[in-house]
Amino acid sequence: MRAYEIGAQNGLYDLCLVNRPAPLPKAGEVRIRVIAACLNHRDLLILQGKYGPKKPHDIIPLSDGVGVVDMVGEGVDDAIKGKRIIAPHFVNWTSGPYNPAIFAQDLGVSRHGWLAEYIIIPATAVIILPDNINDDSAACLAAAGTTVWHALSAFGEVKPDNEVKPNDNVKSDELVLTLGTGGVSILALQIAKAMGARVAITSSSDEKLAKCTSLGADMVINYRDNPHWDEILLEQNGGMGASMILDTAGMMSLERTLNAAAPNGKIAMIGALAGQLDHAPNLFAIIGKNLTIKGITSGSRDMLAELVHHVSKHNITPIIDKKFAFDDALAAYEYLAAGDHMGKLMIKIS
Incomplete structure (x- = not known):
C-alpha cells in the first residue's frame, strides 16, 4: 500500500x-x-x-x-x-x-x-x-470533535435544551466562548449552537467572523482590531462573562480569558496556539471568580459515540x-x- x-x-x-x-x-x-x-x-x-x-x-x-x-x-x-x-x-x-x-x-x-x-x-x-x-x-470528528464534546458536555455540562436540569452548572441559554477559527473552534461553534447555547467567537479576520455569524455565532470579536477583546465581550454581554470557555490560545491570552469568564465559569484548556508568556500571569481571577480550569486531552470512544449521535440528530456539517x-x-x-x-x-x- x-x-x-x-x-x-x-x-x-x-x-x-x-x-x-x-x-x-x-x-x-x-x-x-x-x-x-x-x-x-x-x-x-x-x-x-x-x-x-x-x-x-x-x-x-x-x-x-x-x-x-x-x-x-x-x-x-x-x-x-x-x-x-x-x-x-x-x-x-x-x-x-x-x-x-x-x-x-x-x-x-x-x-x-x-x-x-x-x-x-x-x-x-x-x-x-x-x-x-x-x-x-x-x-x-474523531480528534477535534471529541475534544469539543469532552469540553462542552462532559466538563462544561452544556446540555441540549430538552436535557437541561435545574442543577446543571452551565445551562444552554448561557454564553459559550471559543477562541479562534480553527478546526476545534468552528466545531465548538456548530456543536454548541445545536445544543441551544449562545456562542461568542474571536478571530483576527472580519471575513472569517462574517462566516461565523452565518453559522449562528451570537457575538463575534476581532481580537486584532480589539486587543482588549475580553472587555468587548463583557460590554456586549451586559457585564457578564462566558460560563464556558474553550481556550485554544493558551498562556499568551490566559489573563484575558480569565477576565472574560463568568463567576463559577469553566475554562477548557485545549491548545497553546498563541505561544508562551515571558512573565508569570496574574491568576487571581481563578480564586476571585471561583473558576474551574481543566486540561482537555481529546476523549473516549463513548464520548465520540455521543458526538456522532448529536451530529446525526442535528445534521451538523x-x-x-x-x-x-x-x-x-x-x-x-x-x-x-x-x-x-x-x-x-x-x-x-x-
Missing part, C-alpha cells in the same frame, strides 16, 4: 511517501480501507519534533479519518465488513476517566495513523456511522476549508502551517 511516514521529524519536508506491505488484522482487530483523513495542529508539531520525544521514523501520521472495514481478524464478527467507521485516536480509551496509559495507543503518534490506504484498528474502538453523516463530515489529493499531503501540511484556514483541512485517500 501507499502510505506516508513522519521521517526524521526535523520539519514538514521530512514527510515521506512510501510503499509498504498492506497490514493484516490480528485477533480482535479490523482493517480499514481509508477514504479520507483530516489534519490537526499536533500533526505539525510531530513533523517538527515538538510533540514530546521523537517517534519512530516509520510511523504513519494523522489521527482523524474515515473508512470502510474490508477485513477482520480472529474473533471479530464478519457482519462489520463493508461498514463505514470512525474511531477515537486513543483507541484503547473506550470509556471512563482519562488515564495517561492511553498515549501508548495513539493513532498517528504511537500507533500508525490514517495517512495511508489502509489502517488497523481494534474492533472495540470502531463506531459504525449512520447514513446521514457523509464521509467528509465523519473524517472531521463540519466546515472543511480545503481538500487535498493524497499525493498533495505535504501541501496540506504547508497550508495548515500558514494558519489562514477556517475549519478543517482534508486529504482524500480513496
Whole structure:
C-alpha cells in the first residue's frame, strides 16, 4: 500500500511517501480501507519534533479519518465488513476517566495513523456511522470533535435544551466562548449552537467572523482590531462573562480569558496556539471568580459515540476549508502551517 511516514521529524519536508506491505488484522482487530483523513495542529508539531520525544521514523501520521472495514481478524464478527467507521485516536480509551496509559495507543503518534490506504484498528474502538453523516463530515470528528464534546458536555455540562436540569452548572441559554477559527473552534461553534447555547467567537479576520455569524455565532470579536477583546465581550454581554470557555490560545491570552469568564465559569484548556508568556500571569481571577480550569486531552470512544449521535440528530456539517489529493499531503501540511484556514483541512485517500 501507499502510505506516508513522519521521517526524521526535523520539519514538514521530512514527510515521506512510501510503499509498504498492506497490514493484516490480528485477533480482535479490523482493517480499514481509508477514504479520507483530516489534519490537526499536533500533526505539525510531530513533523517538527515538538510533540514530546521523537517517534519512530516509520510511523504513519494523522489521527482523524474515515473508512470502510474490508477485513477482520480472529474473533471479530464478519457482519462489520463493508461498514463505514470512525474511531477515537486513543483507541484503547473506550470509556471512563482519562488515564495517561492511553498515549501508548495513539493513532498517528504511537500507533500508525490514517495517512495511508489502509489502517488497523481494534474492533472495540470502531463506531459504525449512520447514513446521514457523509464521509467528509465523519473524517472531521474523531480528534477535534471529541475534544469539543469532552469540553462542552462532559466538563462544561452544556446540555441540549430538552436535557437541561435545574442543577446543571452551565445551562444552554448561557454564553459559550471559543477562541479562534480553527478546526476545534468552528466545531465548538456548530456543536454548541445545536445544543441551544449562545456562542461568542474571536478571530483576527472580519471575513472569517462574517462566516461565523452565518453559522449562528451570537457575538463575534476581532481580537486584532480589539486587543482588549475580553472587555468587548463583557460590554456586549451586559457585564457578564462566558460560563464556558474553550481556550485554544493558551498562556499568551490566559489573563484575558480569565477576565472574560463568568463567576463559577469553566475554562477548557485545549491548545497553546498563541505561544508562551515571558512573565508569570496574574491568576487571581481563578480564586476571585471561583473558576474551574481543566486540561482537555481529546476523549473516549463513548464520548465520540455521543458526538456522532448529536451530529446525526442535528445534521451538523463540519466546515472543511480545503481538500487535498493524497499525493498533495505535504501541501496540506504547508497550508495548515500558514494558519489562514477556517475549519478543517482534508486529504482524500480513496
